[in-house]
Amino acid sequence: MKVLHVVTLHTPTHDFGGPTRVALNLSRGLRARGEQAVVVALGDGFEGPGPLPREVDGVPVRLFQARHVLPKFEVSGITSPALLAGAGRMVRSADVVHVHLMRDLITLPVALTALRCRRPLVLQTHGMIDPTEKRVAQAVDVLGLRRVLKRADAVLHLTEQERLDTAAVVAPEPMAPAYRLVNGVRPQERRSVRGAVGGAGGGAGERRPPTVLYVARVQERKRPQDFVTAIPTVLQKHPDARFVLAGPDTGAMAEDMLAMARGLGVGHALEYAGPLEHGEVLARLRSADVYVLPSVVEPFAVSVLEAMSVGLPVVVARTGGLSPDVAAAGAGRVVDSRPDADNGELIGQAVLELLDPAANAAASEAAWRLVQESFTIDGVVDTLRGIYGEVIEQHARRQRLPSP
CATH class of the missing domain: 3.40.50.2000 (Glycogen Phosphorylase B;)
Known part of the structure; x- marks a missing residue:
């Protein structure tokens, strides 16, 4: 299975935080199970004239140089003409397009491209999509966000509150099928609890401040x-x-x-x-x-x-x-x-x-x-693979139905 993960931004200092880390963790877990997963994102903050990284934390990535076309909107105002020009080709090569969605100039256009190319589309909102009073955001909702939330094959949520908030953006019309997918991390050895906190440490007479x-x-x-x-x-x-x-x-x-x-x-x-x-x-x-x-x-x-x-x-x-x-x-x-x-x-x-x-x-x-x-990444990836399988089957069934 070829899975295309699309997230807005990756930087050397991990400025975008959670969504990029989740995309990398999921892709690594999928690849460990023999799936072909790659992360596509903007790259920013890398020094020197050389090419952007082709791998991050062991995961193949396709990074495109960020262009700050609307600086006022920070991460929502960056894009890449090259990424958008190649979106159709990347989307058509995937069995599943997994978009870590926000109101921006990368993830929303790619999600719309997936709909246009009739590829199975999974959206993950990371708590970033909810009703808003901001006029620019409302315009984005009208121009495309509501469409992808209604027509995607699956919308993933972390909590029931996130599901309700995301569904409220398209209400009273129904949102696409919703599935819960929690975040997960790699299991680690437990740290040593070293003596009395602020008192005697590991060695005789040793004192360790908390x-x-x-x-x-x-x-x-x-x-x-x-x-x-x-x-x-x-x-x-x-x-x-x-x-x-x-x-x-x-x-x-x-x-x-x-x-x-x-x-x-x-x-x-x-x-x-x-x-x-x-x-x-x-x-x-x-x-x-x-x-x-x-x-x-x-x-x-x-x-x-x-x-x-x-x-x-x-x-x-x-x-x-x-x-x-x-x-x-x-x-x-x-x-x-x-x-x-x-x-x-x-x-x-x-x-x-x-x-x-x-x-x-x-x-x-x-x-x-x-x-x-x-909350191990292995358990989360198992759940996600099950969602992908269901999404691909349901999508293929809908594509075989005659047009009304």
Whole structure:
């Protein structure tokens, strides 16, 4: 089976985050099962005049140089004439076209091309498609988004709320058949829970300060300011604690976070590590004691799954798509945070609970088991292959029906 995954953007610093990581993970898993999967995307931020990479994390990719034609709209305003010109040929060569859809100048045109070429089309929205009051977005909906949502062979959702939000874009008309597909990650060895947090470490007399980690894009939507304002609460009990902020600085926000920490008198405790390669991310996760993702709106964070995959307890907002699973498993702490409030103290108290050695060890075991049992990429790929098979069969049946 030839599968074409289409996502908007790949950069050396992984600025686009989740959708690209999901496309790569799924493609790698499909290829491990003998399927021919390739990822098509824009490439941006690569230095030098040489060609763009042909492989990312072991997955064949076709990257086209991004052109920033509408800078005001950021990632939604980039495109590639070469990619769009070749879309028909790439789509016709695939048995399934899997588009990681957003309102942009790449994924939506390719999805429309798949419809025009009558290829089986699977859409995955990653929580990015819901009703909007923005006029430009509404125009995009009229010009093509509603059409692909209605005529695709399948629309994948992470949560029931995402399914309802996406269906509302085309209401009162029905959306294409919906299937649930969660995110998954590769299984990892569980990290060592080393002695008492903030106390005796692995060796006699060794003292290890607790480390609290944030690894995600540094942008307003992820609320890194709540991570920073949690620092004073934690330092009251653990004055030697270290806080690491890591990830692409897509909104030039990292310096603001460092300045905020200095203003709170805790600048000495905060490090900005910048964007990290995947291996570096896993290494940081293994050496930390608690992972924090303060996002109030977070459909199904891959970063949280990766933290739990090594047995790192997590602190997340109750509104996140993974939060019910975290709470039920006891894999960390779920806080009642709000988008219009400073949630730092709530997060700080949750971190303090998880720095208790017994609580940390219990949450670590629960987090690792949760991923092993429910969120491995192998299980997700098995589900996806079943969806593909059904989609191809149903699509072929519809193509054989006589025109009305």
